[in-house]
Amino acid sequence: MKSLNLSHAMFTDAPFELFKDDHFTVETFTYPSGIEGLKLKNSRGALTVLPFQGLIIWDAIFDNISLKMKDMFTQPLPGPGIADTYGCFQFTSGLLANGTPGPEDDYQLHGEFPTSPMNESHLTFGNDTITIHSSYEYIKGFGDHYLAEPSVTLHQDSGLFDIQLKVTNLSNYQPMPFQYLCHMNYAYVANAEMNSNVPDEAFQLRQTIPAHVHPTPEWTAFNEKLKASGKLINKLDDPNHYDPEIVFFSSDLSKYVDDAEFRVNIGNGKNFLTKFSTKQFPIGTRWILYNPDQQVNAFVIPGTSTPEGFAAAKKAGTLIMLKAHEYREFKVTTGLEK
Numbered sequence: 001m002k003s004l005n006l007s008h009a010m011f012t013d014a015p016f017e018l019f020k021d022d023h024f025t026v027e028t029f030t031y032p033s034g035i036e037g038l039k040l041k042n043s044r045g046a047l048t049v050l051p052f053q054g055l056i057i058w059d060a061i062f063d064n065i066s067l068k069m070k071d072m073f074t075q076p077l078p079g080p081g082i083a084d085t086y087g088c089f090q091f092t093s094g095l096l097a098n099g100t101p102g103p104e105d106d107y108q109l110h111g112e113f114p115t116s117p118m119n120e121s122h123l124t125f126g127n128d129t130i131t132i133h134s135s136y137e138y139i140k141g142f143g144d145h146y147l148a149e150p151s152v153t154l155h156q157d158s159g160l161f162d163i164q165l166k167v168t169n170l171s172n173y174q175p176m177p178f179q180y181l182c183h184m185n186y187a188y189v190a191n192a193e194m195n196s197n198v199p200d201e202a203f204q205l206r207q208t209i210p211a212h213v214h215p216t217p218e219w220t221a222f223n224e225k226l227k228a229s230g231k232l233i234n235k236l237d238d239p240n241h242y243d244p245e246i247v248f249f250s251s252d253l254s255k256y257v258d259d260a261e262f263r264v265n266i267g268n269g270k271n272f273l274t275k276f277s278t279k280q281f282p283i284g285t286r287w288i289l290y291n292p293d294q295q296v297n298a299f300v301i302p303g304t305s306t307p308e309g310f311a312a313a314k315k316a317g318t319l320i321m322l323k324a325h326e327y328r329e330f331k332v333t334t335g336l337e338k
Helices: 217-229 310-316
Strands: 002-005 016-020 025-030 036-041 045-050 056-062 090-095 120-125 129-139 145-155 160-169 176-184 193-196 203-205 246-250 259-267 270-277 283-290 295-303 320-322 327-337
Touching (some): 036 129, 056 327, 090 160, 160 176, 160 320, 176 310, 176 327, 193 295, 259 295
Antiparallel strands (some): 002 120, 016 025, 036 045, 045 056, 056 090, 090 176, 120 129, 129 145, 145 160, 193 259, 246 283, 259 270, 270 327
16 A cells, blocks of 8 residues: 655645645645644545644535534644644544543543644555554653554545544553543534434433533523433534533443444435444443534544543443553544435
8 A cells, every 4th residue: 555654844834735636635734823734635525634633633524514513713723632722523532531530530631642742644545545644652651651543534535534543552561541532523503313223212411510511500400301301312403502511421332233323414415424333432422512602513422431531431340451562443434424
């Protein structure tokens, strides 16, 4: 397979066409913030990724439809954590701990990895695909040591793409705690309807209130009503009650299907689609938020655990301990389906 190594010198203020053939175009550029961006284009649209900052997918637009949430950021910004640049379509939450830290936790929101500086990045070219790869070696004296290898694959003439991750514990002797959420922040489309091949009963409303959520009396009453009904929100028809956020967690999805498929019907014969193996990702999270600054329908966030934090995962028995030199691989297929 042909490959092309990326260097920082390839990224300048002016967009530069790095590669072009009959099916794909690759363009490099640098945001005013100094963050390097790479745009992968096919006949249907484009992905904008940050090859040296966590391999974050900053934007995804297909058939002139933006897939990402409404947010407050006009560009990615540098910073030690994802809250410093929360305007992206997708980021890797984890990997030593993920989600929102609970009262017993002492790490930053969504863990150490999301904005990590990648050690290298390169492109590979298949017969009908193009893939951007990055890698990052995390190492601490007297601490954990791992290699993370995220990648994103765009297909010819398709609005669907693959998000993959391989994580290896590089320690020669000690196990390593591991949590991962493939955190996709999909657009909120008014009155869109959600469906899946998983029964609604697999999901329950979040029972806790994390520190970043500040309930109002109206939200509390709505939350209690939802809790009593046991119903999963499957239609985006009540935006006045989605601030603060409404969150559902699944039980073990592998009890229901081997491969989960979740869709959002956005009209005109088009769907947002997310597919994943429930063996790799036994837990799904649904996160809905609607206010003037941020609007998101993360209709399913595949995870190895819920985003309630490290201590919660440990108590629930969903915290993974990778043995010395053990690795795990993950794949999510997502995007616009027609």
